[in-house]
Amino acid sequence: MNMMNYPLKDLAHQIRVGAVKAIHAGRSGHPGGALSIADMLAVLYFDVMNVEPGNPNWADRDRFILSKGHACPALYVVLAMRGYFPMEEALKLRKIDGFAEGHPDVRIPGIDAPSGSLGMGLSQGLGMAMGAKHLKKDFRTHVILGDGDMQEGNTWEAIMCAGHKGMDNLVAIYDANKLQGDASVKEQLDMGDVGKKVAEFGWHVINVDGHDIDALKTAFEEAKTTKGKPTFIYADTVKGKGISFMENVLMWHGSVTMTDEQLADSLAALGEV
């Protein structure tokens, strides 16, 4: 089914529906952080990125890395919606007879980098961006980072390096949903003004509401026209966005097993009756 002309808002909604269905089917997974990135994934895959789902390893494609790999149910669903593989595969999340691994694996069509261990995604994206410059290719690389990624030292090494090298073909999108595994970010390891720190390392920083589709589109446009600097889109988001009883509730970080009733409640909360 070609969904390319669907409104992005509807596509984001479909990502949320698919993600909770996959997590329910997989009997474990991380709904909170999957729901917070649904809007940015819709914009990236249906508006921003130049990809060919029929040729997932096309050398000149735009790259995407989900550094917060635990949110992959949303990514598998958007890849299925974009036509990389049938939706049934996304719904075989974490199953022994499927390929939708518990965390992203490059053997899955459309997955450009492994993740699941936080803090490595931005470096891998930086490497792709450096390879592109070396080979004089124009593809762009996008990396979604979570709060946990921002606490890993490896991410800051990549921020320092990308800023130093002025990698304007690299975009980081920070899904700042403010909750992490066991408590709030403020309680566990408050990082202060992340945007200010990243800007000091030579990045162009854009602040957006991470659930405002138009604001996200504008931010990616601005990133594309920004020269000599990598772009950091600081996306203020709500963990569990779209399912009222999950929003800003820590237990839905995951990894949770969703009962049939919880799935029904989730779909109802999303307006799917």
Add this chain to the structure above:
Amino acid sequence: MALEYWNVGEEVSVRDAFGRVLVDQASEREDWVLLDADVAGGTGAKPLVGSNPDRVMQFGIAEQNMMAASAGVADTGLIPVVSTFAAFGCMRAHEQFRTAVAYAERNVKLCCSHIGVDVGPDGATAQMFEDIATMRAIPNVTVVVPADANEFMQAFKAVLDHDGPVYMRIGRSPTPVVYEANAEFKIGKANRVREGSDVTVIACGVMVARALKAAEMLEAEGISVRVVNLSTIKPIDVDEVVAAARETSGIVTAEDHNIMGGMGSAVAECLAEHHPARVKFIGIKDVFGKSGEHDELPTMFGIDADSVAAACRELAGK
């Protein structure tokens, strides 16, 4: 200009070979880049920085970023040759190598200097005794430890031709050249550098020259020692290891690495499965290193030619 080799018997640091083969391969092929973390002077890569600066990606002192980035560079089709000291490349960036490089089967070549007591005066923090153990435990990874400068250059060319992640050791201290120019190197193929019928020494790296020295000493005593250079530790050459067990009365393994988990362990795993044999392990005995000269430390740590000879005598029962 043709690649120049050294003469057998010359004492040459393997890192000189690294620099030489990098410059040579930069003119031979366009498909690789060097990733450095501000230690090109130490690893031996410096000549490339002078000859082909456009082929060097500099990361500063941030090895985790360099290693994970190498996976991304490989995704674009380039072959990243990642080079730093083993303590940083193998240990600090171990998880980046495991997850970003090896799990994704990225075509990354990790070439690390500062291994074993071969490091000398820098002392324990730089003397890496754990790299062979930790790198060979990662799936999809080939582990290569060349014996001398000439073999390193041959091995490096084969490694560039090989598709998949590889870890290579680069020695620092002057090491006797054992191989002639242009000797054939095949990944996965052990090399019998001396025939013998009583005992076999299976060695890698700097220990190959010491094993040959021990074999000469023992010849005078009437003990015939075979020496096998196991320069590819993974995948291991099962046939050559089993042949040694079948045809000689015991095996001495010799490496400048902890005896726990290293080349000797790989040999023992192979023998236990295919042809149980008597084995004596020459290596670092599960201790940290210390400062000293490269020609003093092997004796202190029991990995000099005399130590190899003593182990051979025990197995030969003579």
